[in-house]
Amino acid sequence: MAKITLDGQVYDVDAGENLLKTCLSLGLDLPYFCWHPALGSVGACRQCAVVQYKDASDSKGRLVMACMTPVTDGLRAELEAPEAREFRASVIEFLMTSHPHDCPVCEEGGECHLQDMTVMTGHTVRHYRGRKRTHRNQYLGPFLNHEMNRCIACYRCVRYYRDYAGGQDLDVFAIRNDVYFGRFEDGVLENEFSGNLAEVCPTGVFTDKTFSAHYVRKWDLRYAPSVCAHCAVGCNTSPGERLGVLRRIINRYHGEVNGYFLCDRGRFGYGFVNGEERIRQPSLRGEPVSIEAAVAHLAGLASGRTIGIGSPRASLEANFALRALVGAENFYAGLSRAEAELVAAILDVLRRWPIRLPTVREVERADAVLVLGEDATSTAPRLALALRQAVRNQALELAQELKIPGWLDAAVREAAQGAKSPLFLASPAATRLDEVAEAVYRGAPEDIARLGFAVAHCLSPEAPGVPDLAGEDARLAETIAAALASARRPLIVSGTGCQSLEIIQAAANVALALAKRNPERSAPADAPDQSPPSAGLTETMKPVDLCYLVPECNTLGLALMDGRSVGDVFAAVQEGAADTVVVLENDLYRRADAVAVDHFLGQVKHLAVIEHTFNATAEQAELLLPSGTFAETEGTLVSLEGRAQRFYSVMPPAGEARDNWRWPAA
Amino acid sequence: MDDKNNKPIPLTESEAAEIRAAASHYPDPSAASIEALKIVQKHRRWVSDNNLQAVAELLGLSAAELDGIATFYNLIYRKPVGEKVIHYCDSVSCWMLGAERIREHISKRLGIGLGETTADGRFTLLPIVCLGACDRAPAMMIGDELYGDLDEASVDAILTREDRHG
Numbered sequence: 001m002a003k004i005t006l007d008g009q010v011y012d013v014d015a016g017e018n019l020l021k022t023c024l025s026l027g028l029d030l031p032y033f034c035w036h037p038a039l040g041s042v043g044a045c046r047q048c049a050v051v052q053y054k055d056a057s058d059s060k061g062r063l064v065m066a067c068m069t070p071v072t073d074g075l076r077a078e079l080e081a082p083e084a085r086e087f088r089a090s091v092i093e094f095l096m097t098s099h100p101h102d103c104p105v106c107e108e109g110g111e112c113h114l115q116d117m118t119v120m121t122g123h124t125v126r127h128y129r130g131r132k133r134t135h136r137n138q139y140l141g142p143f144l145n146h147e148m149n150r151c152i153a154c155y156r157c158v159r160y161y162r163d164y165a166g167g168q169d170l171d172v173f174a175i176r177n178d179v180y181f182g183r184f185e186d187g188v189l190e191n192e193f194s195g196n197l198a199e200v201c202p203t204g205v206f207t208d209k210t211f212s213a214h215y216v217r218k219w220d221l222r223y224a225p226s227v228c229a230h231c232a233v234g235c236n237t238s239p240g241e242r243l244g245v246l247r248r249i250i251n252r253y254h255g256e257v258n259g260y261f262l263c264d265r266g267r268f269g270y271g272f273v274n275g276e277e278r279i280r281q282p283s284l285r286g287e288p289v290s291i292e293a294a295v296a297h298l299a300g301l302a303s304g305r306t307i308g309i310g311s312p313r314a315s316l317e318a319n320f321a322l323r324a325l326v327g328a329e330n331f332y333a334g335l336s337r338a339e340a341e342l343v344a345a346i347l348d349v350l351r352r353w354p355i356r357l358p359t360v361r362e363v364e365r366a367d368a369v370l371v372l373g374e375d376a377t378s379t380a381p382r383l384a385l386a387l388r389q390a391v392r393n394q395a396l397e398l399a400q401e402l403k404i405p406g407w408l409d410a411a412v413r414e415a416a417q418g419a420k421s422p423l424f425l426a427s428p429a430a431t432r433l434d435e436v437a438e439a440v441y442r443g444a445p446e447d448i449a450r451l452g453f454a455v456a457h458c459l460s461p462e463a464p465g466v467p468d469l470a471g472e473d474a475r476l477a478e479t480i481a482a483a484l485a486s487a488r489r490p491l492i493v494s495g496t497g498c499q500s501l502e503i504i505q506a507a508a509n510v511a512l513a514l515a516k517r518n519p520e521r522s523a524p525a526d527a528p529d530q531s532p533p534s535a536g537l538t539e540t541m542k543p544v545d546l547c548y549l550v551p552e553c554n555t556l557g558l559a560l561m562d563g564r565s566v567g568d569v570f571a572a573v574q575e576g577a578a579d580t581v582v583v584l585e586n587d588l589y590r591r592a593d594a595v596a597v598d599h600f601l602g603q604v605k606h607l608a609v610i611e612h613t614f615n616a617t618a619e620q621a622e623l624l625l626p627s628g629t630f631a632e633t634e635g636t637l638v639s640l641e642g643r644a645q646r647f648y649s650v651m652p653p654a655g656e657a658r659d660n661w662r663w664p665a666a
Numbered sequence: 667m668d669d670k671n672n673k674p675i676p677l678t679e680s681e682a683a684e685i686r687a688a689a690s691h692y693p694d695p696s697a698a699s700i701e702a703l704k705i706v707q708k709h710r711r712w713v714s715d716n717n718l719q720a721v722a723e724l725l726g727l728s729a730a731e732l733d734g735i736a737t738f739y740n741l742i743y744r745k746p747v748g749e750k751v752i753h754y755c756d757s758v759s760c761w762m763l764g765a766e767r768i769r770e771h772i773s774k775r776l777g778i779g780l781g782e783t784t785a786d787g788r789f790t791l792l793p794i795v796c797l798g799a800c801d802r803a804p805a806m807m808i809g810d811e812l813y814g815d816l817d818e819a820s821v822d823a824i825l826t827r828e829d830r831h832g
Binding site: 168169170171172173174175180183184185418 | 728734737
């Protein structure tokens with residue numbers, strides 16, 4: 001703790017942070033551009049100047065940049081000192097000399113950091129009478145607009161894109177008043193997290209192009225707290241709606257999950273909500289019917305023995321409502337056969353083994369990582385961005401030894417050069433994280449599993465070994481084991497990506513072997529007390545961080561309700577258990593091969609489908625019941641870290657669609 | 667050099683060898699970025715997009731990253747220049763002592779404006795922020811040669827001499 005005096009007022013604050021962040025946390029208005037909570041300080045924009053005094057007798061003080069000033073006990077500064085105010089006003093006036101006066105037609109207008117800061121400093125009249133410098137804009141792909149004339153050269157974009165997200169195709173060119181932020185040549189931005197530029201940029205250089213297509217001002221949008229439905233990470237989002245059209249999605253800060261950033265799939269993948277393929281009216285054998293008739297028909301169908309097929313992309317509530325309608329014994333999770341088996345194995349490990357599910361934020365803190373059989377950038381993109389940050393922990397540690405605070409970004413990077421924490425990556429094909437990995441292993445799923453088992457054996461001789469491993473692979477296993485064993489916060493990432501049960505088991509074995517190395521440390525009080533998987537587990541162990549990536553936004557939640565696959569449904573119908581089936585938001589053709597699904601649907605007499613968008617299963621429904629997408633309904637999803645998160649509707653369902661849970665609950 | 671298609675044209679073997687030799691002095695080859703660009707320029711006078719992409723590949727950098735370096739330095743030319751580049755200083759000391767007059771004189775004599783090259787491809791005129799020769803202001807640099815205490819007469823004499831030699 002530190003006692004500091006700001007404008008004569010005494011505050012108790014955390015020592016070691018920078019003064020800008022501390023001021024902002026205290027609710028004090030201090031303008032800034034280049035600082036960003038996730039990117040740290042570089043002192044580039046000179047906007048957050050304050051006057052700092054040496055000691056009690058110092059009456060003159062000196063101008064310092066708050067973002068570059070560490071908070072220490074006894075610090076005394078004035079934000080409101082006249083020279084600080086004048087300095088800040090003059091800096092913003094310089095930054096604004098070439099800024100176009102296009103706020104009324106700029107899409108950033110009304111939610112523009114530059115606008116807010118300019119008003120805050122009181123710069124309302126342009127004294128500059130010279131020519132403004134202008135730039136040519138670039139085509140950056142379908143997601144982002146580029147309007148370089150608005151740039152104030154804060155460098156946030158390249159610091160985010162290159163340093164944080166690992167992109168290589170956005171850079172800064174030229175010097176002085178001509179600095180230009182863009183690509184080497186026109187073209188689609190390559191990084192899968194490029195959309196965050198729209199939020200990172202403090203003004204309107206990078207704006208959301210999908211939003212431009214149906215733009216409205218921020219204050220005309222209605223928002224609701226939501227959760228991304230595109231993968232199992234569970235990023236928190238704010239979808240914005242107006243007049244029944246979903247206009248855009250922006251990040252909603254969650255300190256333990258997505259922080260400040262989303263992936264491009266999550267940010268831009270909302271078009272289907274407004275899509276032509278939406279189901280807008282209940283229909284019976286292809287003919288539109290009223291909601292009342294549809295409800296009555298469903299009740300009639302469900303009066304006898306009926307099978308319900310749930311969905312890993314529908315909420316717990318919707319799945320529960322379906323289960324309540326058909327009875328637990330007739331409710332099937334409706335995953336594919338392979339997926340059901342894999343997720344059951346994952347649940348078993350999560351429940352009974354000495355492991356701990358880290359949050360996405362905790363993934364960022366890992367100091368040695370083994371990724372076994374996953375291309376996280378594809379299966380859980382936001383988590384891949386977290387893994388990229390984990391690789392920086394070595395640099396942050398080196399900086400700490402040199403007494404450089406972690407937020408002093410340029411100094412940390414300069415001191416650490418290319419230092420990286422070890423990330424080992426085993427996957428069948430190249431991944432975007434290969435470039436930051438200490439070692440990459442390419443192999444078939446069986447080979448990846450064997451490598452995993454070998455790592456476990458290196459860590460604990462009790463774990464089964466892999467006798468016929470090639471010398472090179474055996475050495476890699478030893479290297480990985482040594483790195484994990486010497487790490488303070490080791491992490492294993494695996495999942496269903498390779499559709500391999502062995503990989504999931506191998507990852508669990510590595511975690512168990514690591515846990516066994518630390519028997520002396522006591523387990524936290526909330527450690528699972530279920531029966532351990534083997535006799536060797538009876539001693540107290542410190543749980544090891546293990547993260548399994550599962551495919552869909554509620555795969556884990558659904559698997560907690562039921563573990564039976566579409567294969568089990570097919571078998572039940574084959575045996576004549578029922579001839580009526582209700583499918584909840586699940587395209588069976590994605591869960592089994594077409595021949596098997598066709599055969600199954602041929603045996604079903606009555607098929608009711610609750611769905612928001614047409615697909616091959618919905619097209620064969622006798623009774624088709626339109627439901628709302630994530631933006632139009634509410635419910636709870638369980639993320640891959642086991643976090644149950646509620647999302648809310650931002651607009652009523654399209655046409656005569658209803659909440660997915662409302663149909664079976666009616 | 668053909669810049670017609672967008673594919674990186676290979677550097678000549680001797681250029682590539684010189685760049686590799688320069689890079690071998692550093693643990694990180696990207697440290698030789700400026701040196702490598704100067705090598706290309708020594709052979710070709712300027713650095714085309716294709717040259718730049720080839721150098722970036724050789725040094726293990728993205729083209730964007732290397733171009734960020736290239737465009738930062740005003741002695742790396744990213745557009746074609748004449749045989750000799752005249753850099754007249756437009757910084758404060760030279761400006762106070764008549765840099766504008768000197769520039770107008772050069773422009774009139776050679777018939778070119780800023781950033782332009784004479785029809786015979788002999789001279790290109792560019793400004794530079796400071797030549798570190800304030801004591802001899804106004805100053806200019808032609809190639810590697812620094813000239814100070816300029817007036818119209820001395821500029822005429824210098825340009826005549828530079829045109830005749832080299």
